[in-house]
Amino acid sequence: MSWEKNVRRAVPYVAGEQPRKPDIIKLNTNECPYPPPPGVKRAAGKIDLDALRLYPDPGASILTDALAEYYHVRPEQVFVGVGSDDVLSMAFLTFFNSEDPILFPDVTYSFYSVWAELYRIPYRTCALGEDLRIRPEDYSQPNGGVIFPNPNAPTGILESIGTVEKILQANQDAVVIVDEAYVDFGGTSALPLVEKYDNLLVVQTFSKSRAMAGMRIGFCIGSEKLISCLNDVKFSVNSYTMSLPAQVLGAEALRDEDYFRSVTDKIILTRERIKRELAELGFSSTDSRANFIFASHESIPAEELFTALREAGIYVRYWKKPRIDNCLRITVGTDEQMDRLMEFLGTYVGKSRILDCTATIPEKIENGEVQ
Numbered sequence: 001m002s003w004e005k006n007v008r009r010a011v012p013y014v015a016g017e018q019p020r021k022p023d024i025i026k027l028n029t030n031e032c033p034y035p036p037p038p039g040v041k042r043a044a045g046k047i048d049l050d051a052l053r054l055y056p057d058p059g060a061s062i063l064t065d066a067l068a069e070y071y072h073v074r075p076e077q078v079f080v081g082v083g084s085d086d087v088l089s090m091a092f093l094t095f096f097n098s099e100d101p102i103l104f105p106d107v108t109y110s111f112y113s114v115w116a117e118l119y120r121i122p123y124r125t126c127a128l129g130e131d132l133r134i135r136p137e138d139y140s141q142p143n144g145g146v147i148f149p150n151p152n153a154p155t156g157i158l159e160s161i162g163t164v165e166k167i168l169q170a171n172q173d174a175v176v177i178v179d180e181a182y183v184d185f186g187g188t189s190a191l192p193l194v195e196k197y198d199n200l201l202v203v204q205t206f207s208k209s210r211a212m213a214g215m216r217i218g219f220c221i222g223s224e225k226l227i228s229c230l231n232d233v234k235f236s237v238n239s240y241t242m243s244l245p246a247q248v249l250g251a252e253a254l255r256d257e258d259y260f261r262s263v264t265d266k267i268i269l270t271r272e273r274i275k276r277e278l279a280e281l282g283f284s285s286t287d288s289r290a291n292f293i294f295a296s297h298e299s300i301p302a303e304e305l306f307t308a309l310r311e312a313g314i315y316v317r318y319w320k321k322p323r324i325d326n327c328l329r330i331t332v333g334t335d336e337q338m339d340r341l342m343e344f345l346g347t348y349v350g351k352s353r354i355l356d357c358t359a360t361i362p363e364k365i366e367n368g369e370v371q
C-alpha cells in the first residue's frame with residue numbers, strides 16, 4: 001500500500017463514553033448536572049434563523065466583547081474557540097514551535113500528549129510529587145513552552161497562585177499556558193497575572209461550570225500580542241468556527257451571575273459531602289477543587305469498581321495508566337445521582353467486606369483459631 005507511508009498517523013484522544021441509554025447515571029465526563037441559565041433558553045428562542053444564511057462574524061465579537069467586559073480585559077486580549085480543546089489545539093500549533101521540549105505533568109489532561117504528537121512538538125513530562133502536586137522547580141529546565149491545568153486533571157488538586165507565578169518567573173522566554181477548565185469550582189484564577197506576564201495564556205471553558213458542553217465554547221485570555229499570533233494561525237486554518245448561536249448564547253450565559261454562583265456553590269457542597277461519605281466507606285480522595293472527585297478504595301481495586309458501576313448503569317472514569325490505575329474519577333452530579341452512587345457503593349463495599357471475612361475462615365480453621 002504505497003500511499004499509506006504518506007499519511008499522517010495519529011493516536012487519538014479517548015473521550016469518556018457518551019452512552020445514549022436512558023436511566024443511566026453519567027458521571028464520567030465532568031459535565032454540569034444542572035441546565036444552563038434560563039436566559040440562555042429564552043435567547044435561543046429569539047435567534048434570527050434567517051441570519052444563518054450568512055457566515056458568522058469570524059472574530060466572534062459578540063462573545064469576545066462579552067468576555068472582555070466580564071473579565072475586565074480588552075477585547076483584543078480574548079480569543080474564543082469551539083470548546084477549549086479547540087483553543088488549546090490552536091495554542092499548541094501557534095506557541096509550541098521550538099526544538100526544545102514543551103513541559104507538562106506526567107499525570108494530567110491526556111489531550112496534551114496527543115496534540116504534541118500530532119503537531120510533532122517535542123515534549124517531556126515532569127513527575128508530580130508523591131502527594132500528586134506539581135513541583136515548580138521541575139519547570140526551570142530548558143523548554144519550548146509549559147502547559148498545566150489548575151486545578152489539575154484528573155487529580156483535582158489546586159496549585160496556589162504563588163506556585164503558578166514561580167513557574168512564570170522561571171519561564172519568561174516561552175509561552176506558559178494555564179488550563180483553567182475547573183477554576184470556577186473554588187480555584188483562584190491566574191488571570192490577574194496576564195497584565196504582568198505577556199507570555200501567559202489562561203484558558204477556560206463553558207463546558208463545565210457554565211453547563212454548556214453541548215454548545216462547544218472555550219476561550220483564552222492573554223496579552224494582545226499572544227492573541228494576535230493565535231488569530232493569525234486560526235485564520236490560516238478555519239475562519240468561521242464559532243456559529244452564530246454559540247456566539248449569542250455564550251454571551252447570554254455570562255449575564256446571569258447569580259445563577260452561575262448558585263450552580264457552582266451547589267456542586268462544591270455536594271462534592272464535599274460525597275468526599276466525606278466516601279471516606280466512611282474506606283475510600284481516600286484527593287483534595288479536589290474541581291467538579292469531580294478522584295478516589296481510591298483501601299481494598300477494592302478501582303478497575304473492579306469501575307466495571308461493577310458500569311454494569312449498574314453508573315458511568316465514572318477509569319484509566320489503566322501508571323500511578324492512577326487504582327483511582328476513579330467521579331463527576332459531581334445532582335444530590336440524587338450521588339445518593340444512588342453512594343447507595344450502590346455502600347452495598348458493594350459491604351458485600352465485599354463479608355466476603356473478605358468468610359475467605360479467611362478456612363485459614364483460621366487451619367491455624368486452629370476457629371473450631
Ligand SMILES: *Cc1c(COP(=O)(O)O)cnc(C)c1O
Binds near residue numbers: 109
Ligand atoms: C474538559 C477539559 C477541557 C476541554 O473542554 P472543552 O469542552 O473542549 O471546552 C480542557 N482541559 C481540561 C483539563 C478539561 O478537563
